[in-house]
Amino acid sequence: MAIKVKFFASLREQLPDGINQVDADGIQTISEVWERATGTPLMPSHVLCSVNLEHREPHEAVSDGDEVAFFPPVTGG
Amino acid sequence: MSVYLEEADFDPMAATARFEASLPAGSYGATASFVGTMRNHNEGDSVTAMTLEHYPGMTEKQLHEVIDDAKSHWDIIDALIVHRVGEILPGNPIVLTAVCSAHRAAAFDACRFLMEALKSRATFWKKETLAGGEQRWVEKNTPG
Numbered sequence: 056m057a058i059k060v061k062f063f064a065s066l067r068e069q070l071p072d073g074i075n076q077v078d079a080d081g082i083q084t085i086s087e088v089w090e091r092a093t094g095t096p097l098m099p100s101h102v103l104c105s106v107n108l109e110h111r112e113p114h115e116a117v118s119d120g121d122e123v124a125f126f127p128p129v130t131g132g
Numbered sequence: 133m134s135v136y137l138e139e140a141d142f143d144p145m146a147a148t149a150r151f152e153a154s155l156p157a158g159s160y161g162a163t164a165s166f167v168g169t170m171r172n173h174n175e176g177d178s179v180t181a182m183t184l185e186h187y188p189g190m191t192e193k194q195l196h197e198v199i200d201d202a203k204s205h206w207d208i209i210d211a212l213i214v215h216r217v218g219e220i221l222p223g224n225p226i227v228l229t230a231v232c233s234a235h236r237a238a239a240f241d242a243c244r245f246l247m248e249a250l251k252s253r254a255t256f257w258k259k260e261t262l263a264g265g266e267q268r269w270v271e272k273n274t275p276g
Contacts (some may be wrong), residue, residue, distance in 0.1 A: 064185050064257035065269045108190040124187060130270040131215065131256025132168055132227050132247060
């Protein structure tokens with residue numbers, strides 16, 4: 056019963072090392088994954104997120120076994 | 133359709149030539165390409181190096197989706213995206229987009245679309261190293 060968690064770029068640097076999964080028990084949304092993984096209740100408005108490699112909004116649902124990622128606005132090209 | 137993430141410097145002209153050679157001779161009448169190259173300055177500061185981070189798996193998927201979108205909007209034969217990841221130096225190419233079509237309008241328009249779409253959608257993040265050694269994340273893309 057776990058959700059895999061990834062952070063990228065500046066977010067990864069700002070957070071402690073080793074956060075790579077959270078217990079899925081009681082978690083329903085991406086925002087709740089953020090809260091459990093980071094220990095901070097409010098996901099900053101500029102943070103983007105995905106579930107299983109698809110862009111999603113913070114209020115959207117997650118399930119046991121999902122891969123949830125958090126990242127800042129993209130700057131490629 | 134071709135998507136490549138390159139960990140080392142690449143030759144955009146050679147990549148474009150390989151892309152064209154992969155298509156049947158005579159099947160296209162137009163090739164449009166764009167190359168984005170690393171500048172040695174940004175926001176008034178000298179930049180000596182850059183690191184490009186990506187989300188393995190998601191980034192490639194997004195680039196394929198961008199090409200799919202181009203194919204659904206324009207009558208093109210095929211498209212190519214090559215994008216650097218890792219350590220980059222000023223003057224190195226960062227990105228190549230290329231499109232082959234029967235006529236020039238679709239090639240030009242789809243090539244521009246590929247660039248704008250990947251800049252706004254694909255999970256890449258740039259971190260610059262400034263002349264004094266300081267590093268900073270690039271927080272927004274240039275407008276165009």
